[in-house]
Amino acid sequence: MKASVSWVENETFLGESESGHQVIMDGNSSDSKAPSPMEMVLMSVGACSSVDVVSILKKSKQAVTGVKVDLTSVRRDEAPRYFTSINLHFVATGKDIKEKHLARAVSLSAEKYCSVALMLEKGVEITHSHEVVEG
Numbered sequence: 068m069k070a071s072v073s074w075v076e077n078e079t080f081l082g083e084s085e086s087g088h089q090v091i092m093d094g095n096s097s098d099s100k101a102p103s104p105m106e107m108v109l110m111s112v113g114a115c116s117s118v119d120v121v122s123i124l125k126k127s128k129q130a131v132t133g134v135k136v137d138l139t140s141v142r143r144d145e146a147p148r149y150f151t152s153i154n155l156h157f158v159a160t161g162k163d164i165k166e167k168h169l170a171r172a173v174s175l176s177a178e179k180y181c182s183v184a185l186m187l188e189k190g191v192e193i194t195h196s197h198e199v200v201e202g
Contacts, residue, residue: 105142109153113138115183116155119176120169124159127168132202133160150191157197164199173197
């Protein structure tokens with residue numbers, strides 16, 4: 068896998084993946100135009116794990132219509148300001164979704180499938196919680 072990041076202006080950068088997809092990032096200056104790299108990391112762990120959870124719920128024949136993950140994190144106060152903890156709270160919406168299936172999907176993602184979380188957990192405390200919402 069390859070990617071490149073090019074400086075645009077001020078603290079704004081353009082990232083481009085090997086597959087040709089682009090994303091704008093910002094150093095979170097006072098005139099921020101995009102997410103910071105650390106915000107991108109946080110969203111990446113949520114997206115990676117969500118892909119797993121949706122896939123596992125579908126394979127479990129659950130009538131899932133929506134999955135949202137709310138991410139909360141704690142960072143060091145001093146530089147380098149890396150994450151010390153991240154919580155992923157999954158909310159699955161659908162008809163008659165079994166809590167045990169959601170719990171299993173979250174657990175499998177955390178322990179086996181989500182490359183981003185598994186990479187980060189070597190230095191970050193990562194926790195998970197979940198709930199099912201009928202709808």
